[in-house]
Amino acid sequence: MYIQEITIDIKSNADKDELIDEFGLLMSFYRGSGQTLGRIESHYIENNKIVCLPFTLEKNSLEKKFNNFYVNRQSEKIEKLCNSKLTFKTVGKSYDSYKTPCKCKKSDFYILITNYITIQSPLICGTCNKSVPLYRLPQFYDYGYMPILSWETNYISCDRLQMNCEVGERWALMGVISKVATYFCAKWPHVSLQSIHFVSAETVHLADLKMF
Numbered sequence: 001m002y003i004q005e006i007t008i009d010i011k012s013n014a015d016k017d018e019l020i021d022e023f024g025l026l027m028s029f030y031r032g033s034g035q036t037l038g039r040i041e042s043h044y045i046e047n048n049k050i051v052c053l054p055f056t057l058e059k060n061s062l063e064k065k066f067n068n069f070y071v072n073r074q075s076e077k078i079e080k081l082c083n084s085k086l087t088f089k090t091v092g093k094s095y096d097s098y099k100t101p102c103k104c105k106k107s108d109f110y111i112l113i114t115n116y117i118t119i120q121s122p123l124i125c126g127t128c129n130k131s132v133p134l135y136r137l138p139q140f141y142d143y144g145y146m147p148i149l150s151w152e153t154n155y156i157s158c159d160r161l162q163m164n165c166e167v168g169e170r171w172a173l174m175g176v177i178s179k180v181a182t183y184f185c186a187k188w189p190h191v192s193l194q195s196i197h198f199v200s201a202e203t204v205h206l207a208d209l210k211m212f
């Protein structure tokens with residue numbers, strides 16, 4: 001995984017808040033085209049220059065040949081607003097254990113996979129088991145990969161919830177308590193569902209069932 005630097009000099013009197021918003025939009029289009037990775041954009045303004053340091057899977061991920069319609073259109077817009085040209089530079093390669101990307105000429109199949117901490121591509125090559133940049137796939141409708149990117153964000157949300165499992169535990173416990181309570185309610189009609197909910201939300205422990 002590579003760290004790139006995208007910069008543009010501000011040589012116009014355009015409003016800087018507007019410029020930073022338009023630049024952020026460009027970065028989101030890069031994300032939609034599969035060229036950049038990660039979940040948070042790092043763009044900032046320093047000395048009349050906008051700078052951003054996105055992650056990419058390949059060294060050449062930001063080459064124009066991978067741009068989609070929206071990246072090209074937004075690049076033109078920001079260059080016009082700033083009255084200067086975007087510049088690109090590879091500033092480094094991540095140190096940690098990210099694998100090199102897939103180099104297969106043809107993959108047998110692809111696997112959709114992600115988790116709550118990774119920023120790698122959600123696509124794995126079925127032949128070499130390495131990450132595949134989304135721009136290798138044919139473009140979906142509207143020049144993007146939204147079905148895959150939506151799947152990725154949904155899956156990450158579920159995985160994060162599962163890992164921070166207190167909420168999930170409460171749901172599971174609520175199910176158990178409801179089942180136990182349903183059994184006892186038939187025998188003890190004075191126990192109300194409202195009191196069951198109170199026990200599960202406030203005390204969590206099954207032992208506290210004796211309270212109602």
Ligand SMILES: [Zn+2]
Binds near residue numbers: 103107125126
């Ligand atoms: Zn491969």
